[in-house]
Amino acid sequence: MPLSSRATTPSAFLKAIGYEAPETSAPRSALSVLQRIFEAAGQKHLMQLAQLRKLWLQGVDPFLAQNTYPRNFSVTRQFTVTPEYLERVGQALGADPWEASLRSLSGRAYPRPDVFFGAVRKQLGRHLTDDEQQVLRQQAEFRLKEVVLHLTVYDGSIAQAVRFEEATYRRLLQEHLPGLQIDTIRCHVGDLVQSQNDQEVSADLADRWEQLVPPDLAHCTMPAFIHRLSPNRATLVVYVSSAERREALFRRWGPRGLQEHLHGQHPAWQQAFQRVSLMVQSHLNPEQVRGHTRSLAGRQSSATPRRASGPARAASPSSVGSMEERVQSMMERLRQRASGA
Numbered sequence: 001m002p003l004s005s006r007a008t009t010p011s012a013f014l015k016a017i018g019y020e021a022p023e024t025s026a027p028r029s030a031l032s033v034l035q036r037i038f039e040a041a042g043q044k045h046l047m048q049l050a051q052l053r054k055l056w057l058q059g060v061d062p063f064l065a066q067n068t069y070p071r072n073f074s075v076t077r078q079f080t081v082t083p084e085y086l087e088r089v090g091q092a093l094g095a096d097p098w099e100a101s102l103r104s105l106s107g108r109a110y111p112r113p114d115v116f117f118g119a120v121r122k123q124l125g126r127h128l129t130d131d132e133q134q135v136l137r138q139q140a141e142f143r144l145k146e147v148v149l150h151l152t153v154y155d156g157s158i159a160q161a162v163r164f165e166e167a168t169y170r171r172l173l174q175e176h177l178p179g180l181q182i183d184t185i186r187c188h189v190g191d192l193v194q195s196q197n198d199q200e201v202s203a204d205l206a207d208r209w210e211q212l213v214p215p216d217l218a219h220c221t222m223p224a225f226i227h228r229l230s231p232n233r234a235t236l237v238v239y240v241s242s243a244e245r246r247e248a249l250f251r252r253w254g255p256r257g258l259q260e261h262l263h264g265q266h267p268a269w270q271q272a273f274q275r276v277s278l279m280v281q282s283h284l285n286p287e288q289v290r291g292h293t294r295s296l297a298g299r300q301s302s303a304t305p306r307r308a309s310g311p312a313r314a315a316s317p318s319s320v321g322s323m324e325e326r327v328q329s330m331m332e333r334l335r336q337r338a339s340g341a
Contacts, residue, residue, distance in 0.1 A: 045073040077142035114282040159187035198226040203297035222286035236273040
């Protein structure tokens with residue numbers, strides 16, 4: 001949903017996203033307003049993750065609360081190439097060869113834009129321009145296929161127990177949070193404290209990314225999360241905005257070069273991650289990745305650089321400000337994300 005540049009006040013912004021205040025004097029809850037804002041930004045599951053973690057702390061289920069922790073949601077979407085889509089693309093690009101070249105892709109399904117772009121590049125035998133990618137993305141409709149809740153657990157026996165009672169736990173969570181869609185629960189064995197620390201380190205990196213790397217690198221990349229294989233083996237996953245930029249980064253830096261650069265900036269990070277992986281995510285811009293990374297660490301949506309050596313803490317409710325200030329801050333962040341998309 002495009003964010004209107006004319007929405008310069010909280011009330012105008014809420015109207016632009018379809019939020020209508022009730023006619024009665026009693027206002028809607030701040031939570032319902034924030035939910036509409038997150039939905040407008042395509043970040044609905046971040047809000048649901050925050051609600052779910054609060055529910056965990058309140059003891060939704062003794063076994064789950066003591067042995068597991070909600071790590072994140074992963075959402076699978078799918079786009080199917082149809083003759084109507086090919087016709088729209090041909091009209092938008094003003095060239096019949098486009099429709100003819102892509103006709104062999106009709107009926108095929110793709111999980112992400114970058115996978116689809118790769119298939120299109122293969123058919124055309126050349127790279128796509130930014131304008132062509134924008135047209136292909138705008139005309140495509142990626143529909144929700146599956147929502148997966150990822151839990152961090154202590155050991156394999158806990159994972160097995162959750163798997164046996166998965167249907168029961170899904171019903172339990174959906175009873176406490178109506179409207180929450182969970183199709184599958186997947187468990188990942190790990191240290192719960194270490195998992196939360198990894199999220200804090202990822203958020204620290206995202207906060208300070210522009211100060212840590214050159215501008216041309218900061219423009220097209222952003223730390224997403226730390227993937228931990230064992231207590232002493234972890235990889236920092238950095239999202240890159242396109243396959244072409246990833247190739248350029250490999251030639252100039254390479255994962256090893258970026259890892260050494262970051263470790264040189266802050267030696268304590270040598271204990272947090274030992275490798276860097278560059279992953280293409282063309283459907284997300286760096287600001288969207290930063291917002292997601294910060295949310296997983298329980299921080300405010302408005303990013304402010306912080307000292308890497310300082311303790312990482314979630315903001316207290318009293319520091320968030322009034323409802324008007326929170327909505328105004330989110331408006332600015334969402335407008336920046338929309339203009340950078």
